[in-house]
Amino acid sequence: MNETGRPQDFPLSNPRADRVRDVAKLAGRPARLKRGQFLAEGPQAVREALVLHRKRIAAGEPGLVHDVFASEACLDRHPEFEELAAGVNARLATDEVLSAMADTVNPQGIIAVCAFVDVDLEAVLDAGPRLIAVLCQVRDPGNAGTVLRAADAAGADAVVLTSSSVDIYNPKAVRSTAGSLFHLPVVLGADLVGLAAACRERGIGILAADGYGQLDLDQLQDENAARRLGISGTASVYALEQPTAWLFGNEAQGLTDAELSLADHRVAVPVYGAAESLNVGTAATVCLYASARSQKRA
Numbered sequence: 001m002n003e004t005g006r007p008q009d010f011p012l013s014n015p016r017a018d019r020v021r022d023v024a025k026l027a028g029r030p031a032r033l034k035r036g037q038f039l040a041e042g043p044q045a046v047r048e049a050l051v052l053h054r055k056r057i058a059a060g061e062p063g064l065v066h067d068v069f070a071s072e073a074c075l076d077r078h079p080e081f082e083e084l085a086a087g088v089n090a091r092l093a094t095d096e097v098l099s100a101m102a103d104t105v106n107p108q109g110i111i112a113v114c115a116f117v118d119v120d121l122e123a124v125l126d127a128g129p130r131l132i133a134v135l136c137q138v139r140d141p142g143n144a145g146t147v148l149r150a151a152d153a154a155g156a157d158a159v160v161l162t163s164s165s166v167d168i169y170n171p172k173a174v175r176s177t178a179g180s181l182f183h184l185p186v187v188l189g190a191d192l193v194g195l196a197a198a199c200r201e202r203g204i205g206i207l208a209a210d211g212y213g214q215l216d217l218d219q220l221q222d223e224n225a226a227r228r229l230g231i232s233g234t235a236s237v238y239a240l241e242q243p244t245a246w247l248f249g250n251e252a253q254g255l256t257d258a259e260l261s262l263a264d265h266r267v268a269v270p271v272y273g274a275a276e277s278l279n280v281g282t283a284a285t286v287c288l289y290a291s292a293r294s295q296k297r298a
Contacts, residue, residue, distance in 0.1 A: 010092070011071070011072070011091070011092035011093050011094050011097070012069065012091055012092065012093040012094065012097045013093075013094045013096070013097060014097070015096050015097050015099070015100035016100075017097075020097055020100050020101055021100075023039070023067070023069070023101040023111070023113060024100060024101050024102075026038055026039045026113065027039065027102075027103045027171055029167055029169075029170070032167070032169050036115060036116050037066060037113055037114060037115055037116070038113075038114055038116065038169035038171075038174065039101075039102065039103065039111060039112070039113060039114070039171055039174065040111070040112040040114050040174055040181075041102050041103065041104060041107045041108065041110075041111050041171065041174070041175060042107060042108040042110065042175065043074065043077075043078050043081075043108055043109070043110055044178055044179045045112075045174060045175065045177075045178070045179050045181075045182075046068065046081070046110050046111070046112045047078075047080070047081070047084065047179065048179035048180075048181075048182040048183065049064060049065050049112050049114050049179075049182050050065055050068075050081070050084040050085060050088070050112070051084065051182070052064050052117075052182045053065040053088070054084065057087070062115070063088075063115075064114055064115050064117065064182075065085075065088050065112050065113070065114050065115075066088075066089065066112075066113045066114065066115065067088070067089045067090070067091070067112065067113040068081075068085050068088055068089070068090040068091070068110065068111070068112045068113075069090075069091050069092075069093040069097070069098060069101060069110070069111045069112075070085075070090065070091075070092065070093065070098075070109060070110040070111075071092070071093060071094065071095055071098060071109040071110070072092060073095075073109055074108070074109025074110045077109070078110075081110065093111075095109070098110075098111055102171075103171030103172070104171070104175075116169065117181065117182065117186065118168070118185075118186045118187060118188045119185045119186065119187060120187070121160065121187045121190050121194075121195065121198070122198075123185070124157070124158040124160070124185050124187055125198050125199070125202055125204075127157070127185075128202075128243075129156075129157035129158055129204070129243065130157060130243045130244070130295055131151075131154065131155065131156040131157055131243070131244055131246075131288065131291050131292060131295065132156060132157060132158050132159070132160060132199075132204070132244070132245040132246070133147055133148075133150075133151040133156050133158075133159045133160070133245075133246055133248065133284060133288060134159075134160045134161075134162065134190075134192070134195065134245055134246060134247045134248065135147060135159065135160070135161045135162065135165050135248055135280075136162050136165070136192060136247055136248065136249050136250065136255055136256075136259050137162060137164045137165055137249065137250040137256075138161070138165050138166060138248065138249070138250060138251065138280060139164075139165065139166050139250065139251065140166065140251055141166050141167075141168075141170040141171075141172040141173035141176065142172055142173070142176045142281075143166075143176075143251060143279065143280050143281050144161065144165065144166045144168055144173050144176070145168075145172070145173040145174065145175065145176020145177040145178075145181075146176050146281035146284075146285075147159065147248060147280065147281055147284040147285075148168070148173075148176075148177045148180050148181060148184075148186065149176065149177050149178050149180040150281065150284055150285040150288055150289075151180075151184065151284070151288055152177075152180035152183045152184050153180075153285075154285070154288040154289050154291075154292040155292050155296075156184060156288060156292070157184065157185070158184060158185040158186070158187060159184065159185075159186050159187070160186075160187040160190045160195060160245075161186070161187065161188050161189070161190065162189070162190050162191070162192045162195075163189045163190070163191065165188075168181065168186060168188060192247075192259060192262060193262065195245070196262040199245050202243075203242075203243060204243040204244065204245050205238065205242050205243065205244045205245070205264050206244070206245050206247065206262060206263045206264050207238070207244055207245070207246050207247065207263055207264065207265055207266075207267050207287070208246075208247040208249075208255055208259070208260050208262075208263035208265070208266045208267065209246060209247065209248050209249070209255075209267060209268075209269065209283050209284065209287050210249075210254065210255055210260060210266040210267065210268060211254065211268055211269070211277050212266070212268065213265070213266030213267045213268035214265070214266055214268075215237060215238070215265050215266065215267045215268065216267075216268055216270055217267050217268065217269050217270065217286065217287065217290055218270050220236065220237065220238060220240060220267065220290070221240065221290055221293075221294070223236035223237070224236050224239065224240045224241070224294050227239075228297065228298070237265065238264065238265050239294075240290060240291050240293075240294035240295070241291075241294040241295045241297070241298035244291050246284070246287050246288060246291065247259060247260075247262070247263055248280050248283065248284045248287075249280070250280075251279065251280055267287065269283050269286050269287065
């Protein structure tokens with residue numbers, strides 16, 4: 001490539017080439033686990049991956065992005081990639097090759113091969129987090145990615161996925177995060193019992209999002225607001241501004257009795273219309289923002 005990052009050689013054009021097949025294998029979990037790599041597809045995800053890659057390199061840490069494959073048309077639309085990809089192994093590729101590499105029919109002109117980004121639970125907890133989203137046996141990649149994106153938007157300090165949850169490096173999950181996978185720490189395969197014990201040791205409260213919960217989230221927020229305003233006689237069952245880990249359950253069954261038993265309180269998001277319930281991504285967004293709002297105002 002040249003000094004700006006624009007590849008100079010001829011684009012990869014054979015969708016059946018060994019290199020193309022090698023990249024395409026990362027759409028499957030066995031290849032990802034064996035190589036410790038995954039695919040980021042589309043300008044948003046690749047941009048965030050490259051930004052994190054450059055930050056790591058500047059800090060003297062191992063890089064994140066191994067390869068970038070992009071079409072000429074994509075680089076023309078997004079000239080910033082020429083600078084962001086400087087120093088990275090980048091190749092031009094035809095749309096046909098990119099489609100063969102990607103999990104989607106239209107990968108939006110750019111794909112990056114990235115190293116795993118998950119971190120250890122102890123590193124997250126030792127950093128003094130104030131807001132954590134915990135996914136308990138959440139198996140849909142789109143839902144997991146949506147929760148991670150919501151946690152990022154709410155300013156959460158980490159997302160934790162327990163064992164039996166979806167592989168967050170699943171291409172659909174990565175796309176659903178819209179680049180947020182590269183913004184905050186993610187822990188995989190956590191043991192919920194151990195997590196709960198570690199949170200309590202550090203003074204982190206545990207709330208379970210449960211449609212049948214004894215506490216109503218609206219009421220809890222109202223009580224917290226009144227207490228902050230100093231309205232006499234107002235007490236809140238749980239101070240939302242305190243460090244909190246929210247538990248979110250499986251799409252079909254919700255949280256199990258064993259998982260619910262680990263929480264300090266079970267909190268229901270009120271449903272005012274005719275819908276039976278909220279999906280896990282929507283419920284997580286509402287709950288995380290309730291805590292984030294209280295923490296920001298505290």
